[in-house]
Amino acid sequence: MEQVSGKIGDFHVSVRKRARYVNEDLCTGCGSCAEKCPTMAVDVFNAGLGRRKAIYKYFPQGIPSVFTIDAPECRQLGQGKKCGICAKVCQAGAIDYGQKDSIVHLEVGAIILATGYEVFDPSVIPEYAYDRIANVVTALEFERLLSASGPTAGHLDRPSDLELEKEIEEIRKEAKKLDRQIRQLEEKHGRSSASVIEQVAGGADKELRDWAAQAEKLLTMEKSLAELEKRKAAAQPARKLAFIQCVGSRDFRYNRFCSSYCCMHSVKEAMIAFEHDNDVRSTIFCMDLRAVGRGFEEYKLRGGSQAGITYLRGRVAEINEDEARNPVVWYESTTSRQVIHETFDMVILATACIPSSSASKVAELFEVELDENGFFKTDPLAPLNTSRQGIFTCGCAQGPMDIPESVAQASSAAARAAEVVSPARRSA
Amino acid sequence: MNIDEAVKTYQTYYCLDCGVCTGSCPVSRVLPTFSPRIIVEKALFELGDELLHDRELWSCLTCGRCFERCPTNINFPEFMRSLREEAARLGTAPVLSHHGMLQTIMELQTQGIQQKKTAWAREAGRIADKGDTFFFVGCMPYFDVIFREIGVDSLSVSRNVIRILNGAGIEPVVSDEESCCGHDMLWNGRFDTFKRLAARNVELIRASGAKRVVFNCPEGYYTFKHHYPQYLGNLGFEVVHFFDFVETMLADGALKLDNGGSVYTYHDPCRLGRMARIYDGPRNILKRIPDGRFVEMERNRENALCCGTSGWANCSSCSKQIQAERLKEARATGAQVLVTACPKCRIHLSCALGNMDLDIQIKDLTMLLAEALQESG
Numbered sequence: 001m002e003q004v005s006g007k008i009g010d011f012h013v014s015v016r017k018r019a020r021y022v023n024e025d026l027c028t029g030c031g032s033c034a035e036k037c038p039t040m041a042v043d044v045f046n047a048g049l050g051r052r053k054a055i056y057k058y059f060p061q062g063i064p065s066v067f068t069i070d071a072p073e074c075r076q077l078g079q080g081k082k083c084g085i086c087a088k089v090c091q092a093g094a095i096d097y098g099q100k101d102s103i104v105h106l107e108v109g110a111i112i113l114a115t116g117y118e119v120f121d122p123s124v125i126p127e128y129a130y131d132r133i134a135n136v137v138t139a140l141e142f143e144r145l146l147s148a149s150g151p152t153a154g155h156l157d158r159p160s161d162l163e164l165e166k167e168i169e170e171i172r173k174e175a176k177k178l179d180r181q182i183r184q185l186e187e188k189h190g191r192s193s194a195s196v197i198e199q200v201a202g203g204a205d206k207e208l209r210d211w212a213a214q215a216e217k218l219l220t221m222e223k224s225l226a227e228l229e230k231r232k233a234a235a236q237p238a239r240k241l242a243f244i245q246c247v248g249s250r251d252f253r254y255n256r257f258c259s260s261y262c263c264m265h266s267v268k269e270a271m272i273a274f275e276h277d278n279d280v281r282s283t284i285f286c287m288d289l290r291a292v293g294r295g296f297e298e299y300k301l302r303g304g305s306q307a308g309i310t311y312l313r314g315r316v317a318e319i320n321e322d323e324a325r326n327p328v329v330w331y332e333s334t335t336s337r338q339v340i341h342e343t344f345d346m347v348i349l350a351t352a353c354i355p356s357s358s359a360s361k362v363a364e365l366f367e368v369e370l371d372e373n374g375f376f377k378t379d380p381l382a383p384l385n386t387s388r389q390g391i392f393t394c395g396c397a398q399g400p401m402d403i404p405e406s407v408a409q410a411s412s413a414a415a416r417a418a419e420v421v422s423p424a425r426r427s428a
Numbered sequence: 429m430n431i432d433e434a435v436k437t438y439q440t441y442y443c444l445d446c447g448v449c450t451g452s453c454p455v456s457r458v459l460p461t462f463s464p465r466i467i468v469e470k471a472l473f474e475l476g477d478e479l480l481h482d483r484e485l486w487s488c489l490t491c492g493r494c495f496e497r498c499p500t501n502i503n504f505p506e507f508m509r510s511l512r513e514e515a516a517r518l519g520t521a522p523v524l525s526h527h528g529m530l531q532t533i534m535e536l537q538t539q540g541i542q543q544k545k546t547a548w549a550r551e552a553g554r555i556a557d558k559g560d561t562f563f564f565v566g567c568m569p570y571f572d573v574i575f576r577e578i579g580v581d582s583l584s585v586s587r588n589v590i591r592i593l594n595g596a597g598i599e600p601v602v603s604d605e606e607s608c609c610g611h612d613m614l615w616n617g618r619f620d621t622f623k624r625l626a627a628r629n630v631e632l633i634r635a636s637g638a639k640r641v642v643f644n645c646p647e648g649y650y651t652f653k654h655h656y657p658q659y660l661g662n663l664g665f666e667v668v669h670f671f672d673f674v675e676t677m678l679a680d681g682a683l684k685l686d687n688g689g690s691v692y693t694y695h696d697p698c699r700l701g702r703m704a705r706i707y708d709g710p711r712n713i714l715k716r717i718p719d720g721r722f723v724e725m726e727r728n729r730e731n732a733l734c735c736g737t738s739g740w741a742n743c744s745s746c747s748k749q750i751q752a753e754r755l756k757e758a759r760a761t762g763a764q765v766l767v768t769a770c771p772k773c774r775i776h777l778s779c780a781l782g783n784m785d786l787d788i789q790i791k792d793l794t795m796l797l798a799e800a801l802q803e804s805g
Contacts, residue, residue, distance in 0.1 A: 126729065126730040126731055127452070127496075127497055127730070127731055246499070250444070250499060251499040251500075252442075252499060252500050252501045253499065253501065287444055287445070287446045313447075314446065314447040314451065315444075315446035315447055315448045315451075315499070316448075316451070317447070317448050317449075317450075317451025317452040317497060318451070318452060318497075318731060320726055320727070321726070330451050330452070330457075331447065331451045332447030332448075332450040332451040332456070332463070332465065333447070334445060334446070334447040334465070337460075337463065337466070338460065339450060339451055339453075339456045339457050339460070
């Protein structure tokens with residue numbers, strides 16, 4: 001959004017449409033560009049856990065089903081190198097490296113602010129060590145790990161093991177390069193590296209010393225590689241899970257409000273993890289599990305009786321890490337009045353729903369008020385009305401709520417907007 | 429302040445009964461009967477009498493791990509302090525360490541007993557009777573006598589502070605008339621004694637004409653910075669920590685360090701860390717030691733573990749267990765030297781180390797600085 005003026009029934013809005021470097025009228029979404037694209041980038045949709053190409057679709061089911069170039073990552077656009085592969089393979093001729101941002105002018109009678117929310121960043125809570133312990137993840141990251149289209153194809157591989165894999169890959173690549181160099185030396189001089197190492201021990205010229213040093217480096221690399229491979233072979237999928245509720249919500253230090261949907265998504269994630277692997281056992285740490293909604297209480301109970309979920313009353317005090325990179329959770333079970341430390345394979349933080357970082361900018365642009373928590377302020381008796389006539393809001397832009405409620409609100413907001421514009425339609 | 433007033437002042441009625449405090453408490457982990465959550469609950473359920481006569485009122489280390497994490501910001505250490513004041517009024521008291529010798533010394537200082545606080549200082553370097561900068565020595569001369577038997581030379585720290593200040597061209601005022609800062613009396617529930625000590629100190633420093641007071645001890649620093657203004661109003665002088673000087677001097681090149689070569693880890697004292705929120709200063713100094721390597725313990729900064737005893741009271745097997753655990757944690761990092769910045773942490777951890785077979789040294793940061801200092805003449 002660039003500019004908003006006018007009043008109810010007659011708003012003028014300028015919208016900046018970002019360049020995607022793909023002509024969306026031509027793109028058929030076939031995906032051969034992404035297949036051939038040589039550049040990998042961090043996959044934001046997979047919560048940074050996986051990688052994707054520099055030409056991509058944000059997520060598989062996204063609408064419109066059209067590709068976009070991640071300009072800063074792209075060799076041609078971001079790095080000024082010669083590439084052009086996607087343009088070559090695109091049969092529809094949809095690639096347009098010269099595309100620019102464009103401004104779209106809209107004349108509208110009503111506006112609905114559905115700008116959504118953001119997820120609380122738990123790395124500001126020192127006692128949960130989210131930024132330090134690999135196997136402590138957010139619910140959203142866990143959701144991607146559980147997803148069949150996610151970075152692990154739905155298997156519960158632990159992030160520490162994924163890191164291990166990456167480390168092995170990197171060392172292997174380097175070792176391969178070194179190995180090639182050493183082989184060349186061996187062929188050129190017709191002697192083995194072992195004999196060179198032996199000779200160097202008794203003193204030798206620089207060339208031989210370098211050779212020996214390289215050969216020795218390769219040996220240490222191979223040794224550590226074997227060690228890491230052994231660890232990787234012994235790696236087990238996560239089976240003992242801890243879910244921690246109210247991370248960044250119901251907490252005076254961060255957000256006082258209840259984030260409302262996290263209780264249910266923790267139960268859901270624990271259920272799905274169990275369905276994927278019946279040996280999974282989950283503990284949900286909470287002060288109270290707020291299962292308010294049709295069928296929610298029954299779902300929660302079913303999780304307890306049929307999906308290996310334990311509900312434990314007590315907010316987790318801190319998370320440490322043991323030598324095997326397992327998170328160790330310290331808490332007081334307030335029902336048994338015992339301070340307990342328990343080791344889990346993975347810890348999932350139910351992070352709070354917080355106002356979108358752009359909310360204050362949007363509020364300023366549209367001249368609407370924010371509430372004390374930073375969400376769009378609404379009239380208690382007309383919950384979709386913002387403080388300005390003709391502008392409505394719905395979903396998490398207004399406050400934390402789950403998907404069904406957001407959908408219901410969206411329909412409702414659309415109806416409220418229709419009330420404003422329908423007389424105009426008849427008059428025309 | 430009676431219990432109802434304390435509940436209102438510290439807004440303990442916001443308690444969610446979530447157990448974060450008890451789960452965080454180093455005492456509760458060792459002593460299952462002690463629980464900050466239950467203490468707050470009892471206060472809310474008007475079980476005050478039981479609370480005030482409970483010996484566990486004195487088990488709290490006031491280390492502030494609970495307050496740091498409390499989702500409703502309940503200042504449990506301060507709440508505890510007001511309960512203790514009330515309990516002390518009723519005549520209950522903690523089990524005093526070292527036969528109450530230290531508390532006796534503190535009480536005596538309210539009477540203005542003759543002290544000899546400057547003789548050693550004159551030997552250590554140049555000091556003044558009047559000037560801009562007052563060096564508040566604190567309990568070091570007493571600790572030096574009492575704890576030399578466990579190998580802790582407390583006064584060397586103060587000597588080195590004077591040497592380093594001299595090196596920066598500062599001749600600090602050190603006074604025979606200086607009293608105990610009152611920290612321990614405050615946390616032992618003896619508010620009247622605290623207030624008398626505090627008033628004496630403020631009067632003395634004002635009379636010296638000092639514009640700023642330098643502290644090396646975190647307890648003195650925090651008490652002057654936080655509690656003195658709370659009860660005595662505007663002090664009329666600045667309260668600064670010695671490390672602020674050191675950091676500036678290192679940055680300016682006025683101090684140069686060498687003689688490193690060890691692996692160091694740092695134990696955050698609770699008054700300096702969680703309460704005064706000084707985390708980076710000591711680490712920055714440690715990281716400047718050439719050829720040294722700095723490693724963090726698992727529990728550091730906001731999460732640091734307490735040294736096990738506070739206010740010379742209720743030292744027990746629980747304290748020893750906390751200390752032993754902390755020392756093992758330090759060793760597990762691969763550190764050869766555990767550095768702390770509080771004279772009491774140093775004493776408590778050294779005491780525990782004496783009974784352990786663990787290959788680690790305990791050093792005060794100022795001592796380490798003195799060792800690493802390049803003699804620039």
